[in-house]
Each structure stands twice: as structure tokens, then as C-alpha cells.
Amino acid sequence: MTIDQIRTALAAHDRKMMSTTDFPGFRHAAVLLLLFPDTNNGLSILLTVRTDSVETHKGQISCPGGMSDQDDIDSIDTALRETEEELAIARNNIEILGQIDDTVSPAGFIITPVIGYAKNQPAWEANPAEVKEVITVPLPLFEDRKTARKEYRSIGSISGNVWFFSHSEHTIWGATAGIIVNLIETVEKHFNQQNPA
Numbered sequence: 001m002t003i004d005q006i007r008t009a010l011a012a013h014d015r016k017m018m019s020t021t022d023f024p025g026f027r028h029a030a031v032l033l034l035l036f037p038d039t040n041n042g043l044s045i046l047l048t049v050r051t052d053s054v055e056t057h058k059g060q061i062s063c064p065g066g067m068s069d070q071d072d073i074d075s076i077d078t079a080l081r082e083t084e085e086e087l088a089i090a091r092n093n094i095e096i097l098g099q100i101d102d103t104v105s106p107a108g109f110i111i112t113p114v115i116g117y118a119k120n121q122p123a124w125e126a127n128p129a130e131v132k133e134v135i136t137v138p139l140p141l142f143e144d145r146k147t148a149r150k151e152y153r154s155i156g157s158i159s160g161n162v163w164f165f166s167h168s169e170h171t172i173w174g175a176t177a178g179i180i181v182n183l184i185e186t187v188e189k190h191f192n193q194q195n196p197a
Helices: 003-012 074-085 172-192
Strands: 025-035 041-049 065-067 095-099 103-105 109-117 132-137 151-156 158-167 168-175
Touching: 003 025, 003 095, 003 109, 003 172, 025 074, 025 172, 041 074, 065 074, 065 109, 074 095, 074 109, 074 132, 103 172, 109 172, 158 172, 168 172
Parallel strands: 025 109
Antiparallel strands: 025 041, 025 065, 041 132, 095 109, 103 109, 151 158, 158 168
């Protein structure tokens, strides 16, 4: 999967949006799924391991991001602001490719995933209050879903399949894995429609 394919598919994608009318008591959040070229001429994703002192998702692997502030212009602004706060990556180094379908988290968030691209692997400086570790994961890991595990779970009002991917000593699962799979499926669906068998 190439960055041009992702850019093309997202430009044509009519994404599904969710609101607090559908999920009363939930709060809006946005995350940045940041892609960049890797040494194997493919794409990798920048992810963070959260500290044990953050409010939610302690110790879990996530995309940079967080809750929307009233001063944020939109979800893109939220995702870029949070990435600057967590990793000190300047927004002018990131090309926004688009957004994919909203997803809901059992922690009470409606998450808008924003897809970004950096022409080179970005330099980062992790905020120690929020980020324990930064990891880079090849995108093809998530393209080959046959190597992943999937479980059906129901937590409160949220139910559905939960993906689990192993990478080195880490397990990428839950909303983060689901967002990445949704990106891949969005691109695959677009090109399957363009080139039906």
C-alpha cells in the first residue's frame, strides 16, 4: 500500500461521523495516525506507549491525540495540537491526507482519526508526563490480518470485534488497532470498487 493510494482513497472517502446524540455522555477526541517512509521503501506508523500516570488508557499503545478543547478549530487541529504536546512534532512538518470513520471507545470517547504523512521519519521529543515510549510499526503488519487475533467483546454500550497485533514485545490492540485496520480497509475498498474482479 503506497502513500499515493492512501491519499487517493481518502480524498474519495465519505466518512461516517458520530455525535454525542448517538452516545450521550461521551466526549469528542481526535488522534493522528502519522505515516512516514521506512527503510524498506514502505510505510511505517508512529505510535506511543502511554505512561501509567495519564487519565485514561494507562500503559497502552496509542496514536498521539486526545480530547478536543473548545479552542480547537476542528478534529485536525485537535490531533495536531496533541501531537505537538506529546511528541513536539511541529504541525508544519505533517501533510494531512484526510480523516476516516469515527470510532467509539469504552472509555467514553468518540474518536476522529486524522491521517497524516511526514516525508521523513519525524524527530520527536516525548513528553515524559504522557509518553513512556515511542515505537514505529510497519504498515504491512496490519495489512496481513491473517497473522492477527480477533476477539468479540462487549463493554457497556460498546460491542464488537477487537483486533490484536504483535510487534516485537508489544501488543497493539483495541481502538488503536481498529483505527489502523479501518484505514487499510478504507483504501482496499476504494480500489476494489475502482477495479472490480
